[in-house]
Amino acid sequence: MVNIVVAVKHVPQQDNVRISKRTGKPLVDLAEGRMNPLGKKALETGLRLAQQDPNSEVTTLSLGPKEAEPTLRESLAMGADRALLVTDPLLEGSDGLGTAKALAAVVKQLGNVDIVLTGARTSDRYAGHVGPAMAAILGWEIATHGQSAKLTDEGIRFEKVLTSGTVATLTVDTPCLLSMGTHAPKPRHATTWGVHAAHETDALERWNLDDLGLAKDEVGPSAQATTQRSIEPVPEKERDTEAFTGDPDDVAESLPRRLASRGLLR
């Protein structure tokens, strides 16, 4: 029996964050939100792991307002066995550390969890520190930015694509936290049957701060470890296209030199 928890965040539909001219803060529209794309890949990975062992259970977990419900229902529609939404006004305004504390507390409360899966980062914050912070709080092994995970007798076989393009294979002992990156497999489509079942009135479990066993001052704005100074749009990268004309052989021969002179080859 493998007990898998997948943390998924409900994020705005658009990746482009708009910033309020009035407050200088990002405008977050969760009414038309979606499941964080890498979180969805983490869920797909969790569902595939569960297929390896018929006794396993996949629980999805999200911290967020009531507007986050569609993401958890979608996770059920895709095949999760349980979905748990943690909503509490005191959790609002938590930074990555506060979020990690709350999520880790849920994992502890659930008990007997073998694997926690997360997306390597969220599409709205892009910080990528909630997963690692959770692993640190839980004191578990961690492997990040995976493309796949499989159950083996030795532990979890975890593959990740390195920046060089090569694939590294790690073996991770449970309990562990695994974060999935862009190379993880494409998430399945929820079936029509799943969509309906996920909307049964009692399909979601709802928790608040009291269920986590955390003190009120451990989370929320007062417990922030990071301060956001400002949010500014990043100027777009400059792109340039240059066509080399002439005899193809000559052009090919001169290519390394030309690239090197522009600092593109070393």
Add this chain to the structure above:
Amino acid sequence: MALEFEFSDEHKLFRRTLRDFMDEEIRPMIDNRFYESEEFPWEPVRAMSEQGLFGVPVPPEYGGAGLGEIGYGILLEEVSRVDTGLATIVGAHTGICLAPIYLFGTEEQRETYLPPLCRGENIGAFALTEPQAGSDAANIRTRAERDGDEYVINGTKIYVSNGDVADTIMVSAVTDPALGAKGGVTAFIVDTDTDGFHVSSKEDKMGIRRSTTAQIEFEDLRVPAENVLGNVGEGFIVALTALDGGRATLAAGSCGGAQEALNMALEYATAREQFGKPIAHHQDVQFRLAEMSTEITTMRYATYHCLDYVETYYEKVAAGEDVDKSFREKVSRRSAQVKVQASEMAAEVTEKACTIMGARGLQEGYNLEKGLRDAPIAEIYEGTNEIQRLVIGRELVQRGRYEW
């Protein structure tokens, strides 16, 4: 908001996952293969049935998805965006085979027939039209004669969508020639693996070529009496009740096809430059695009509002409750109205898209040309628009005043 009109979270998630599924999995399969040969497209149909698209309105206890008539409208709208032929396959299967079995079937009929149909393991069809009985449906001659515990069916049905591949067909046949349409027609559930069932020919059509259309024959085909759907003599009630809902969902399909045409025209108009700027910035083109978008929006409101009524209507019929006559008439009238309007709107929008795209609109390989050939069918099937006008007009004149 005083007049709340929004899709439920369930229907929103259904539309979102369905759209992704259709665009990512089915659209790439829409090539010329099936279109040229007019063969039944098993590959996309299998994928769609595994996705749960062949039993959308039927409750889960019979193997369906339980998404009701609004869910079924969303299904046809989204499938039509990708291909009208595939929408026709799902529509003939669901709206006029699966739905009447659910609405009028005995518990035993529902339990036997619905689960494999909902899983898409069995394909459904509906056979009403005959060579001499099109719009004049009351003139059907396919005969079902009682012989002990069985009925013996003889006759010919034409223009049967899915007719060549169907496992289960809803057949209207005459049980009492003396009574005719008023009590002499009965609906039967026919298994096509029964002796005496033949597919005699397949049509070669201009449009919706991914949907197959067959002529079928019954030659001393024996069905057990328990395969009568509804009551003996009430075959037209079964057929017309199914068509009342089917029409409104067809309207949703037309909205989907029109959106596809608009998006194609919009993409082209933004990319194509003439007189130094994209043609989308020329007022004539922009006005046309605005008209297309406006027509689709108003039609979608009317269609889904009507489907909300159809859903209530069907819930009552399925539960065996009495339906108020004026309510039934209202549903029937509105579904006829949205069917007429949406099918003509879609044809118009597709033509406007063609005008914007110029020669490109007629060129093979740009899907608009296919849209132009696919659009007219919605004005013809499930009761021609002329018959719809006749019914709407007759009721209006009888009533003597406009009724909403």
